[in-house]
Amino acid sequence: MSEILTITTDEVVPDREAVFEHQGIPAGRAVAAEIEALCTAAMEVFRQAAAPAGVLAEISKADFATLYKGDGQNEDATPVDEIYPRAKHLALFAVTVGEEVSRRIADGFKSKDFVDACMLDSVASASAERAVEIVQQRFLERATARSPAATKGEHRRLAGVPTGETPVPQFSSRAEKILDISSTGGDRRSPVDGVLAYSPGYCGWDISGQRKLFEFLKPETVGISLGESCLMQPLKSVSGVFIIGPKAIHLFDNCYSFCGRCTTHNCRDRIRALDAGG
Amino acid sequence: MTETTDAPKDILANIAQCVQTGKADANMNIPMGSKGQPGVAEWVDQAIAKDVPPQTILAEGLMAGLQVIGKKFAANEVFIPEVLIAARAMHAGMNKLKPLFAEQDMPSRGTFVMGTVQGDLHDIGKNLVCMLLEGAGWRIIDVGVDCAPEKLVAAIKEHPDCAVGLSALLTTTMVAMGKAVSAIRESFPDKTVIVGGAPVTEEFAKEIGASGYAPDPSAAIDLLDRLQPAA
Structure with missing residues (x-):
């Protein structure tokens, strides 16, 4: 059963750093006053035009297994194949910042006002990502209120570290730090569950997976539709699955067949971010 | 801004400089605090008044300025907004030149058909390539x-x-x-097809039979010069 979520514009207005990242400006880089002014103006347009909305539906592992196969066009092996069977909770989601924002971006490009349109595009992209984070956090809080976090032992097991043994070397540099699963050492936090979102079109999940996702989730209820090429309208929308479980389940090396073609390796940042948040 | 005389070479240098800083015209407050100072449009007017040939204004003023920005973009010295602002300034100059070219044909480097592939709605990279190539004299057919x-x-x-x-x-x-690329090759086996975008690599470009790979919009200009030299 899909649940329509209330998301306010204020919640999804992005940080300027996130906007600049979409403009290709590295974090911490000084930004000229005129670029700052463009960003401020685009934020204002965004505030006027945004109509964020979202929809969420919890899904069983069995149903997700069928859904994830889609039309059989995924890569042979994908991270999600390995992750979801070890999850505690799964939920499909779709969020959008609304049609009007996308229309204004498209109008800007059509009228060759590339400067403003591109900045608004970046604001909207960063905002859509913010909307995902908000819904993700809500789902995590709700789900973890229903079931306790994994124990340290569970984390170790799920990360492939035998009970009572020191983590194997390949984990010592990342799993130990991220998951706090070392058997030695002093001041440690309690392990908590983590959530990450995975979307069709990324990490081996073919974009055609959108069809099954839409059949189950019905994002049309919040105004998100699917085009022939499996792309969403409004353009600034994001869909996928939230996978909640011990943080260890989200660990994977970027050695899949498709990783060699990926130049962003965002998965590394996402995994690292588990340490900081959900 | 170049310390200027009214010599054509100084005017052209100022045009190039204004393109780089994105100063399209006197009304524009880019760079901040520059409102009222001449921009590309005004310098191009001056160049025209000095009988500088439009081709020279285009090549040594407008295109020269945008090429500097393209190279800086490739070197990560400037980023998307600066390129777009520069392209906008260049267009302010182009609009002044277009009526002059009507009589003697707008010079063109060739026609370039550009599109983002099926299943992908991202158009910023495509637009950047279109703008820089247009600045380099290509006639752009943007298929979206x-x-x-x-x-x-x-x-x-x-x-x-x-x-x-x-x-x-x-x-x-x-x-x-x-x-x-396969579909294009079926009908046009020898067509120059260049590819680019965040996930694309040189190796992938070879694998799919593309003529070349441009790691950034500026590189597309050099790549096309190599693959399809001017007649």
């Missing part, structure tokens, strides 16, 4: 985003002497890029 191979082939049929550019931002739409 989410382009089915048939749409690209139809555009090439309309512009048989064109070169083609394909952009993709998603790893999964790289497959569509391969299909697009």
Whole structure:
């Protein structure tokens, strides 16, 4: 059963750093006053035009297994194949910042006002990502209120570290730090569950997976539709699955067949971010 | 700004400088605090008044300025907004020159058909390539985003002497890029097809049979010069 979520514009207005990242400006880089002014103006347009909305539906592992196969066009092996069977909770989601924002971006490009349109595009992209984070956090809080976090032992097991043994070397540099699963050492936090979102079109999940996702989730209820090429309208929308479980389940090396073609390796940042948040 | 005399070379240098800083005209407050100072439009007017040939204004003023920005973009010294602002300033100058070219034909480097491949709606990279190539003298046919191979082939049929550019931002739409190149090759085996976009690599470009790979919009200019030299 899909649940329509209330998301306010204020919640999804992005940080300027996130906007600049979409403009290709590295974090911490000084930004000229005129670029700052463009960003401020685009934020204002965004505030006027945004109509964020979202929809969420919890899904069983069995149903997700069928859904994830889609039309059989995924890569042979994908991270999600390995992750979801070890999850505690799964939920499909779709969020959008609304049609009007996308229309204004498209109008800007059509009228060759590339400067403003591109900045608004970046604001909207960063905002859509913010909307995902908000819904993700809500789902995590709700789900973890229903079931306790994994124990340290569970984390170790799920990360492939035998009970009572020191983590194997390949984990010592990342799993130990991220998951706090070392058997030695002093001041440690309690392990908590983590959530990450995975979307069709990324990490081996073919974009055609959108069809099954839409059949189950019905994002049309919040105004998100699917085009022939499996792309969403409004353009600034994001869909996928939230996978909640011990943080260890989200660990994977970027050695899949498709990783060699990926130049962003965002998965590394996402995994690292588990340490900081959900 | 170049310490200026009214010598044509100084005027051209000022045009190039204003393109780089994005100072399109006197009304524009870019760079901040520059409102009221002459921009590209005013300097181009001055150049025209000094009887500088429009081709010279285009090549040594406008295009020279944008090429500097393109190189800085490739070197990560400037980023998307600066390129767009510079391109906008250049267009302010182009608008002044266009009426002059009407009589003696606007010089063109060739026609370039550009699109983002099927399944991909990202158009910022595509637009950057279009703007820099336009600045380098190419006539741009922008076929948009989410382009089915048939749409690209139809555009090439309309512009048989064109070169083609394909952009993709998603790893999964790289497959569509391969299909697009194959479809083009079926009808136009020798067509110059260059590819680019975040997930695309030189190796992938070779694998799918593209003529070349441009790691950034500025590189597309040099790549086309190599693959399809000016007549």
